Amino acid sequence: MYFYRSIFRAMIPFNHKIKNRAKNINSYLCVGIDVDPALVKSNEFDDLVSHSKKIVDATRDIALCYKPNFAFFERWGARGFKWLEDIVHYIGEDAIVIADAKRGDIGNTAKQYAESIFNHFGFDCVTLSPYMGEDSIKPFIDFEEKGVFILCRTSNPSADTFQSQNLIGGDHIYELVAKWANDLNTKDNVGLVVGATAPKELSKVRKLAPDLPILIPGVGAQGGNLNNCVFEGNKTGIGIVNVSRDISFSGDCSEKSIRKSALSYVEKINEALNG
Numbered sequence: 001m002y003f004y005r006s007i008f009r010a011m012i013p014f015n016h017k018i019k020n021r022a023k024n025i026n027s028y029l030c031v032g033i034d035v036d037p038a039l040v041k042s043n044e045f046d047d048l049v050s051h052s053k054k055i056v057d058a059t060r061d062i063a064l065c066y067k068p069n070f071a072f073f074e075r076w077g078a079r080g081f082k083w084l085e086d087i088v089h090y091i092g093e094d095a096i097v098i099a100d101a102k103r104g105d106i107g108n109t110a111k112q113y114a115e116s117i118f119n120h121f122g123f124d125c126v127t128l129s130p131y132m133g134e135d136s137i138k139p140f141i142d143f144e145e146k147g148v149f150i151l152c153r154t155s156n157p158s159a160d161t162f163q164s165q166n167l168i169g170g171d172h173i174y175e176l177v178a179k180w181a182n183d184l185n186t187k188d189n190v191g192l193v194v195g196a197t198a199p200k201e202l203s204k205v206r207k208l209a210p211d212l213p214i215l216i217p218g219v220g221a222q223g224g225n226l227n228n229c230v231f232e233g234n235k236t237g238i239g240i241v242n243v244s245r246d247i248s249f250s251g252d253c254s255e256k257s258i259r260k261s262a263l264s265y266v267e268k269i270n271e272a273l274n275g
Contacts, residue, residue: 013188014125014147015213018096019238022064028230028269030098030215031059031262032244033068033087039249045076045083052087055248058258062266065096065125067215067242088122096124098215102151104129104136111139118146125149127193127215130177137184147189147213152177152205155195155218164201174201178208191215194233196224196241202232210236219265220246226265230272241269 022028033055035048042048056066073084091097103113103126117123118140125147128137140148153163153174163174171179177192184190191213194202198218205214214233218224220243233239243265251257 011145013144015185015188015191015211017124017145018065018147018213018240021094021096022238022240025062025064026270027062027064027266028234028238028240028273029059029063029262029266030065030067030240030242031055031063031247032100032217032242033066033072034244034248035072036245036249039245040253045079049083049086051248051253052083053090054253054255055258056087056091058255059247059262060091060095062259062262063095064240065098066091067098067100067127067244069100069244085121097122098147098149099123099126102127102129103140104132106132107135107139110136114139114143118143125191127151130180134184141184141187141189144187144189147191149191149193149213149215150177150181152181152192153194153198153201155197155222155224159195159198172201175204175208178205182209182212185209185212193217195222196226196229197222199225199228199232202229206232206235206237206239213238213240215240215242217242217244219243226268227272227275230269234273241265 033052035052037043040048040051068087073080088097099117117126126140127149130150164172166172181190181192192209193215194205196216196218216229216233216239219226219241247258247261250261
Protein backbone atom coordinates (compact mmCIF):
# COMPACT_ATOMS: atom_id res chain seq x y z
CA MET A 1 0.00 0.00 0.00
CA TYR A 2 2.82 2.41 0.90
CA PHE A 3 5.64 0.99 -1.21
CA TYR A 4 4.10 2.48 -4.39
CA ARG A 5 5.30 5.93 -3.36
CA SER A 6 8.92 4.75 -3.70
CA ILE A 7 8.38 3.07 -7.06
CA PHE A 8 6.56 5.75 -8.96
CA ARG A 9 8.59 8.74 -7.86
CA ALA A 10 10.67 10.03 -10.78
CA MET A 11 14.12 8.43 -10.66
CA ILE A 12 16.08 11.67 -10.45
CA PRO A 13 18.62 12.63 -7.76
CA PHE A 14 16.99 13.87 -4.59
CA ASN A 15 18.74 17.24 -4.53
CA HIS A 16 17.44 18.02 -8.03
CA LYS A 17 13.96 16.98 -6.93
CA ILE A 18 13.83 19.33 -3.94
CA LYS A 19 15.27 22.27 -5.90
CA ASN A 20 12.73 21.74 -8.68
CA ARG A 21 9.77 21.69 -6.30
CA ALA A 22 11.00 24.82 -4.49
CA LYS A 23 11.20 26.63 -7.83
CA ASN A 24 7.82 25.34 -9.03
CA ILE A 25 5.84 26.41 -5.96
CA ASN A 26 8.07 29.33 -4.92
CA SER A 27 8.40 28.03 -1.38
CA TYR A 28 11.34 27.11 0.85
CA LEU A 29 9.20 26.12 3.82
CA CYS A 30 9.37 22.76 5.56
CA VAL A 31 6.45 22.11 7.90
CA GLY A 32 7.33 19.94 10.87
CA ILE A 33 4.67 17.49 12.04
CA ASP A 34 5.35 17.15 15.77
CA VAL A 35 1.90 16.50 17.18
CA ASP A 36 2.40 17.06 20.90
CA PRO A 37 -0.64 16.12 23.02
CA ALA A 38 0.16 18.99 25.40
CA LEU A 39 -0.20 21.50 22.57
CA VAL A 40 -3.20 19.82 20.98
CA LYS A 41 -4.59 19.82 24.54
CA SER A 42 -5.84 16.29 24.16
CA ASN A 43 -4.56 12.80 24.92
CA GLU A 44 -7.17 11.28 22.64
CA PHE A 45 -5.35 9.49 19.84
CA ASP A 46 -7.99 10.34 17.23
CA ASP A 47 -7.63 14.05 18.03
CA LEU A 48 -3.88 13.86 17.34
CA VAL A 49 -4.43 12.09 14.02
CA SER A 50 -7.04 14.65 13.06
CA HIS A 51 -4.68 17.51 13.91
CA SER A 52 -1.87 16.06 11.78
CA LYS A 53 -4.22 15.91 8.80
CA LYS A 54 -5.37 19.46 9.52
CA ILE A 55 -1.74 20.63 9.26
CA VAL A 56 -1.40 19.00 5.85
CA ASP A 57 -4.76 20.27 4.57
CA ALA A 58 -3.85 23.83 5.57
CA THR A 59 -0.44 23.84 3.89
CA ARG A 60 -0.54 21.29 1.06
CA ASP A 61 -0.05 23.83 -1.75
CA ILE A 62 2.59 25.98 0.00
CA ALA A 63 4.85 23.49 1.78
CA LEU A 64 8.02 22.51 -0.02
CA CYS A 65 8.26 19.56 2.32
CA TYR A 66 6.91 17.97 5.50
CA LYS A 67 8.97 16.52 8.33
CA PRO A 68 7.09 14.08 10.60
CA ASN A 69 9.04 13.56 13.82
CA PHE A 70 9.15 9.82 14.54
CA ALA A 71 9.10 10.25 18.32
CA PHE A 72 5.59 11.69 18.33
CA PHE A 73 4.32 8.64 16.42
CA GLU A 74 6.44 5.87 17.97
CA ARG A 75 5.30 6.72 21.51
CA TRP A 76 1.86 5.32 20.57
CA GLY A 77 3.19 1.88 19.65
CA ALA A 78 1.61 -0.11 16.83
CA ARG A 79 -1.17 2.40 16.17
CA GLY A 80 1.45 5.16 16.05
CA PHE A 81 3.33 3.34 13.30
CA LYS A 82 0.05 2.91 11.42
CA TRP A 83 -0.57 6.65 11.85
CA LEU A 84 2.89 7.36 10.44
CA GLU A 85 2.16 5.18 7.41
CA ASP A 86 -1.17 6.93 6.95
CA ILE A 87 0.17 10.49 7.19
CA VAL A 88 2.84 9.82 4.54
CA HIS A 89 0.11 8.43 2.30
CA TYR A 90 -2.17 11.37 3.16
CA ILE A 91 0.47 13.92 2.16
CA GLY A 92 0.55 12.35 -1.28
CA GLU A 93 2.94 12.52 -4.20
CA ASP A 94 3.71 16.21 -4.61
CA ALA A 95 5.45 17.38 -1.45
CA ILE A 96 8.80 16.06 -0.27
CA VAL A 97 8.41 14.03 2.94
CA ILE A 98 11.37 13.89 5.35
CA ALA A 99 11.57 11.21 8.03
CA ASP A 100 12.81 13.03 11.12
CA ALA A 101 14.25 9.84 12.58
CA LYS A 102 17.91 10.83 13.24
CA ARG A 103 19.11 7.30 12.56
CA GLY A 104 22.77 6.31 12.93
CA ASP A 105 23.94 2.72 13.35
CA ILE A 106 26.35 0.14 11.90
CA GLY A 107 26.07 -0.76 8.23
CA ASN A 108 23.85 -3.85 8.37
CA THR A 109 21.45 -2.19 10.81
CA ALA A 110 21.48 1.03 8.78
CA LYS A 111 20.50 -0.99 5.71
CA GLN A 112 17.39 -2.26 7.50
CA TYR A 113 16.49 1.26 8.62
CA ALA A 114 16.88 2.49 5.03
CA GLU A 115 14.62 -0.28 3.72
CA SER A 116 12.02 0.56 6.35
CA ILE A 117 12.04 4.32 5.87
CA PHE A 118 12.27 4.39 2.08
CA ASN A 119 10.60 1.18 0.92
CA HIS A 120 8.03 0.51 3.63
CA PHE A 121 6.96 3.97 4.75
CA GLY A 122 7.76 5.64 1.41
CA PHE A 123 9.66 8.66 2.73
CA ASP A 124 11.70 10.73 0.29
CA CYS A 125 14.43 11.62 2.76
CA VAL A 126 15.70 11.01 6.29
CA THR A 127 17.67 12.85 8.97
CA LEU A 128 20.81 10.98 10.07
CA SER A 129 23.44 11.23 12.81
CA PRO A 130 27.04 11.19 11.51
CA TYR A 131 28.61 9.92 14.73
CA MET A 132 29.23 6.35 13.53
CA GLY A 133 30.76 7.33 10.21
CA GLU A 134 30.31 6.46 6.56
CA ASP A 135 29.07 2.89 6.92
CA SER A 136 26.09 4.22 8.91
CA ILE A 137 25.22 6.65 6.08
CA LYS A 138 26.02 4.74 2.89
CA PRO A 139 23.00 2.36 2.93
CA PHE A 140 20.75 5.43 2.77
CA ILE A 141 22.61 7.34 0.04
CA ASP A 142 22.72 4.19 -2.08
CA PHE A 143 19.06 5.00 -2.78
CA GLU A 144 19.92 7.64 -5.41
CA GLU A 145 16.42 9.07 -5.76
CA LYS A 146 16.15 9.39 -1.97
CA GLY A 147 17.90 11.95 0.20
CA VAL A 148 19.63 12.34 3.56
CA PHE A 149 20.08 15.36 5.80
CA ILE A 150 23.08 14.80 8.09
CA LEU A 151 23.08 16.50 11.49
CA CYS A 152 25.87 19.09 11.39
CA ARG A 153 25.28 21.99 13.80
CA THR A 154 21.94 21.51 15.48
CA SER A 155 19.64 24.07 17.10
CA ASN A 156 19.35 22.57 20.59
CA PRO A 157 20.90 24.35 23.62
CA SER A 158 23.55 21.67 24.31
CA ALA A 159 24.71 21.32 20.70
CA ASP A 160 28.08 22.85 21.61
CA THR A 161 28.91 19.95 23.93
CA PHE A 162 30.44 18.10 20.97
CA GLN A 163 29.71 19.92 17.74
CA SER A 164 31.74 23.08 18.46
CA GLN A 165 34.75 21.35 20.00
CA ASN A 166 38.06 22.12 18.33
CA LEU A 167 40.03 19.43 16.54
CA ILE A 168 43.77 19.29 16.00
CA GLY A 169 44.30 21.61 13.05
CA GLY A 170 41.71 24.14 14.16
CA ASP A 171 38.44 22.92 12.67
CA HIS A 172 35.38 22.43 14.82
CA ILE A 173 33.63 19.07 14.69
CA TYR A 174 30.66 20.55 12.81
CA GLU A 175 33.08 21.88 10.14
CA LEU A 176 34.58 18.40 9.75
CA VAL A 177 31.06 17.00 9.30
CA ALA A 178 30.27 19.63 6.64
CA LYS A 179 33.43 18.84 4.65
CA TRP A 180 32.85 15.11 4.99
CA ALA A 181 29.22 15.34 3.87
CA ASN A 182 30.24 17.44 0.89
CA ASP A 183 32.64 14.68 -0.17
CA LEU A 184 29.92 12.03 0.33
CA ASN A 185 27.60 13.79 -2.12
CA THR A 186 28.63 11.80 -5.19
CA LYS A 187 25.00 10.93 -6.03
CA ASP A 188 23.58 14.41 -5.43
CA ASN A 189 21.41 13.29 -2.55
CA VAL A 190 23.19 14.54 0.59
CA GLY A 191 22.23 17.59 2.63
CA LEU A 192 22.97 19.00 6.08
CA VAL A 193 21.02 20.12 9.14
CA VAL A 194 22.19 23.43 10.59
CA GLY A 195 20.15 25.36 13.15
CA ALA A 196 19.01 28.94 12.68
CA THR A 197 20.14 29.48 16.28
CA ALA A 198 23.78 29.22 15.09
CA PRO A 199 24.09 31.95 12.42
CA LYS A 200 27.91 32.14 12.35
CA GLU A 201 28.17 28.38 12.04
CA LEU A 202 25.55 28.37 9.27
CA SER A 203 27.65 30.87 7.31
CA LYS A 204 30.76 28.71 7.71
CA VAL A 205 28.93 25.53 6.70
CA ARG A 206 27.56 27.17 3.56
CA LYS A 207 31.12 28.05 2.50
CA LEU A 208 32.35 24.50 3.20
CA ALA A 209 29.43 22.84 1.40
CA PRO A 210 28.35 25.42 -1.20
CA ASP A 211 25.96 23.21 -3.16
CA LEU A 212 24.38 21.01 -0.50
CA PRO A 213 20.78 21.60 0.56
CA ILE A 214 20.66 22.80 4.17
CA LEU A 215 17.65 22.05 6.36
CA ILE A 216 17.38 24.87 8.90
CA PRO A 217 15.35 24.24 12.08
CA GLY A 218 15.21 26.61 15.03
CA VAL A 219 13.07 29.40 13.57
CA GLY A 220 9.93 30.33 15.51
CA ALA A 221 9.63 28.76 18.96
CA GLN A 222 13.44 28.34 19.29
CA GLY A 223 14.11 31.97 18.38
CA GLY A 224 16.39 31.70 15.33
CA ASN A 225 16.59 34.74 13.04
CA LEU A 226 14.60 34.07 9.86
CA ASN A 227 16.20 36.71 7.61
CA ASN A 228 19.71 35.69 8.54
CA CYS A 229 19.20 31.97 7.99
CA VAL A 230 17.47 32.54 4.64
CA PHE A 231 20.30 34.80 3.48
CA GLU A 232 23.11 32.48 4.61
CA GLY A 233 21.37 29.24 3.65
CA ASN A 234 20.62 30.34 0.11
CA LYS A 235 23.88 32.09 -0.75
CA THR A 236 24.83 29.28 -3.12
CA GLY A 237 22.76 26.14 -2.57
CA ILE A 238 19.20 25.85 -1.29
CA GLY A 239 18.31 26.61 2.34
CA ILE A 240 15.06 25.10 3.59
CA VAL A 241 13.46 26.68 6.66
CA ASN A 242 11.79 24.22 9.00
CA VAL A 243 9.00 25.50 11.24
CA SER A 244 7.00 23.18 13.47
CA ARG A 245 5.18 24.53 16.54
CA ASP A 246 4.84 28.10 15.28
CA ILE A 247 2.74 26.80 12.39
CA SER A 248 1.14 23.60 13.68
CA PHE A 249 -0.17 25.20 16.88
CA SER A 250 -0.72 28.75 15.70
CA GLY A 251 -3.59 30.80 17.13
CA ASP A 252 -6.58 28.64 17.99
CA CYS A 253 -5.05 25.63 16.15
CA SER A 254 -7.72 25.83 13.48
CA GLU A 255 -6.94 25.10 9.84
CA LYS A 256 -7.38 28.80 9.13
CA SER A 257 -4.83 29.81 11.79
CA ILE A 258 -2.34 27.19 10.65
CA ARG A 259 -2.59 28.34 7.05
CA LYS A 260 -2.28 32.00 8.00
CA SER A 261 0.95 31.30 9.89
CA ALA A 262 2.38 29.13 7.11
CA LEU A 263 1.59 31.75 4.45
CA SER A 264 3.23 34.40 6.59
CA TYR A 265 6.41 32.34 6.75
CA VAL A 266 6.41 31.69 3.01
CA GLU A 267 6.03 35.43 2.36
CA LYS A 268 8.76 36.38 4.85
CA ILE A 269 11.16 33.80 3.41
CA ASN A 270 10.55 35.05 -0.13
CA GLU A 271 11.00 38.66 0.98
CA ALA A 272 14.33 37.73 2.56
CA LEU A 273 15.39 35.92 -0.62
CA ASN A 274 14.49 38.88 -2.82
CA GLY A 275 15.56 41.64 -0.42
